Amino acid sequence: MTDYDVLRVFCAPGGGYGNELGVVRDGSRVPERAERQELAAKLGFSETVFVDDPERGVIDIYTPTTRLPFAGHPCVGTAWLLDVPELVTPAGLVGARLDGEFSWVEARAEWAPPRTLRRYGSAAEVDDLPIPPPGEWIYAWAWLDEAAGRVRARAFPGRGDGIDEDEATGAAAILLTDQLGRALNITQGAGSQILTAPQPYGWVEVGGRVFLER
The missing domain is CATH 3.10.310.10 (Diaminopimelate Epimerase; Chain A, domain 1)
Structure with a gap:
């Protein structure tokens, strides 16, 4: 191997x-x-x-x-x-x-693969979503605190390859940041944290903590 x-x-x-x-x-x-x-x-x-x-x-x-x-x-x-x-x-x-x-x-939002950004009315609605059948790539999100830019999100790739839900997805976070035009603090999946910030001329920064598992 x-x-x-x-x-x-x-x-x-x-x-x-x-x-x-x-x-x-x-x-x-x-x-x-x-x-x-x-x-x-x-x-x-x-x-x-x-x-x-x-x-x-x-x-x-x-x-x-x-x-x-x-x-x-x-x-x-x-x-x-x-x-x-x-x-x-x-x-x-x-x-x-x-x-x-x-x-x-x-990076630039146009570099990200196509995603369907689907807004919900509350974080609880996002939490309760079932895994959808294979099909479109869905990024489900809702405001936790709109004034503070805090978002609850879940990601469903819909590829049928065994990855039913992505724990944390930077490209989708970039697309959402580009769409909303503001910095975001995203809680995704079971508890991952993604930070973003729009930059001049169509660029978006995305960041987070990284640990070496093995």
Whole structure:
């Protein structure tokens, strides 16, 4: 089996929760796309990253079923792991920085895969949602405290690949931030925390805590 690290990205203040991420630091060991897709499916994380150049931050991102030009929690986690100022993705150049306990990346909303952002009237409604059948990718959200920018969210990929609900999704948080035009503090899944901030010229920062699981 190819060596890989497991991170938890967008963890809660105490270090719990977060979305697991697999990172193959030596992408040259799995050079072909078909091999990478097969390994990503075998590992079963919502995303797996293959690092093609650790010094330049060149990465390749896969779900269990498809390759992604950009994804939020893989970029936040891999930037933290490699300690680089930027990542090179097929979508474009992703700026990265560390700020105390938080790892941040900067990206554009149009880089995110399509998501259906579905607003609900209360956090309780979001909490009570059942897992929907496979179909569209749904980001369900409601205000916890609109004045403070606090959001409750859950994410349902709808891909039918065994990932019925994503614990924390940076790309969807970027889309919501772009739509609302304001900084957000998102509680997603069982208790993960995602922070966002709109930037000039259509850029959005997304950040959170990252821990090395193994």
